[in-house]
Amino acid sequence: MPPALFRNLDLDGSTFRQLNLDHPQVEARILEEMSSGVKVYYDRDWPFTRKFCRFLLAHPELLLHRRVLVAGAGLGMETVVAGRLAERLWINDMAPAALELQQLQLQENGIIGVENLDGSFGDLELPPSVDLVMGCFVVYDQETATAMESLLRHTHDRGVPALLADLDIGGHFSRILDRCDGPVRDIGVGTESLSGGAPIRVVQVG
Numbered sequence: 001m002p003p004a005l006f007r008n009l010d011l012d013g014s015t016f017r018q019l020n021l022d023h024p025q026v027e028a029r030i031l032e033e034m035s036s037g038v039k040v041y042y043d044r045d046w047p048f049t050r051k052f053c054r055f056l057l058a059h060p061e062l063l064l065h066r067r068v069l070v071a072g073a074g075l076g077m078e079t080v081v082a083g084r085l086a087e088r089l090w091i092n093d094m095a096p097a098a099l100e101l102q103q104l105q106l107q108e109n110g111i112i113g114v115e116n117l118d119g120s121f122g123d124l125e126l127p128p129s130v131d132l133v134m135g136c137f138v139v140y141d142q143e144t145a146t147a148m149e150s151l152l153r154h155t156h157d158r159g160v161p162a163l164l165a166d167l168d169i170g171g172h173f174s175r176i177l178d179r180c181d182g183p184v185r186d187i188g189v190g191t192e193s194l195s196g197g198a199p200i201r202v203v204q205v206g
C-alpha cells in the first residue's frame with residue numbers, strides 16, 4: 001500500500017495533519033524544484049520548528065486575533081499552528097513548491113483563504129492589513145541574514161512587530177538583532193541539542 005500523504009501530529013494535546021515528506025508525490029515535486037535551480041531548505045521536519053510550535057501553542061495570545069504573514073514558511077508546521085490561531089494568514093517563500101505544498105497542508109488542516117506572497121521576504125511589500133510578521137528558522141547564512149535585515153526595516157517603517165524564532169547559526173541572527181531599529185524583546189531562549197547545542201532565540205522585534 002502506498003504511504004499516506006498526511007499523518008497526524010500531536011503537539012501537547014492539539015492534533016494537526018502533517019504532510020509526509022517521504023511520500024513519492026512530495027519527493028517528486030521537491031526533486032523537480034531542485035532541478036529547476038531553486039535552493040531547497042524546506043525538505044526536513046526540523047526538530048527546532050516543533051519546539052517553536054509548542055511554544056506558540058503555550059502562548060496563543062501571541063497570534064490570536066492577529067493578521068499574520070509567515071516569512072519563509074517552507075513546509076513548517078509553525079505555519080499551520082499560526083493558521084489555526086490567527087485571524088488571517090499570508091505565506092511567503094522563495095521556493096514555489098514550498099508554497100504549493102504548504103497550501104495543501106493548510107487545506108488538509110481546514111485552513112483556507114491563505115494568500116501566497118512569493119519571492120524574497122527581503123523585497124516584500126507588506127499587505128496593508130498585516131499586523132504581525134512571523135519567521136521560524138529563516139536566518140542561516142549571509143544571504144538570509146541580509147534579506148531578514150531588509151524585512152525588519154520594512155516592518156519597523158510600518159510599525160508592524162515581528163515574531164522570530166531562530167537558531168543562532170554563525171551568529172547571523174544575533175548580529176541582525178543587535179543592529180535593528182526596533183526594540184528587541186527575548187521571549188524564549190534555549191539550546192538545540194540536535195544541532196550541536198546552537199542557541200535558540202525567540203524574539204519579538206518592535
Ligand SMILES: C[S@@+](CC[C@H](N)C(=O)[O-])C[C@H]1O[C@@H](n2cnc3c(N)ncnc32)[C@H](O)[C@@H]1O
Nearest residue numbers: 041042049072073074076093094120121136147
Ligand atoms: C530552514 S527552512 C525553514 C522552513 C520553515 N519555516 C520551518 O521552520 O520548517 C527556511 C525556509 O526559508 C525560505 N527562504 C530562505 N530565504 C528566503 C528569502 N529570502 N525569502 C523567502 N523565503 C526564504 C526557504 O526557501 C525555506 O523554505
